[in-house]
Amino acid sequence: MPSSDYYFKEDYTIVPKPRAVVYRDRNNQRKLMRLNELHKFSDGTLTRVIEKLDQMVKDFHLFEYNKGMETRKWSEDDKRRSKDFITAIEKRLQIRRIYRSLESFVGAG
Template sequence: MHIDELHKFSDGTLNDVRIALDDRLKGIHMQYLPQTIWRRNDKDRAAAMIHAIDKQLKTKRIMRSLENFFGGRLYEGDFRLLQRTM
């Protein structure tokens, strides 16, 4: 999977991929992860992928919040928090 293919996934899938990459990068051995040796280049690529996933998830959260705030839809969050930000 390449960084430019991240737009195809939903938030839940991106979170799962991010967690798996982060576990692998930190050296945590789980049953669902393959037991191969990662080279420095693989670790750098995984770190770049994690950074790109975090950036995309943050952008999606911001856009969803702005759509709820300015879109005229009912805000399903905490109304006291919404009033405090106005």
């Protein structure tokens, strides 16, 4: 997939190749968050993306969040990919919390 093709995807859509999610940053610009590059994103960005994906997984209605896709039903693959992305982001955030905790422990001595 050429890098510009994600501009035609709706926000918070999981792109299978490369494994990524389309999201909007704080400046309302469309960005691509690749699964293998989660370490590059801030905790705040990861948290915003995970919250939006979590809402979508729980509601099971993609059209409520992406008005341009009203006629498209959210497939089981969409749900599974979103859950996989949520799991990966949660693991990344947990690792960061552990490192911060260890740094404060070691730094306190």
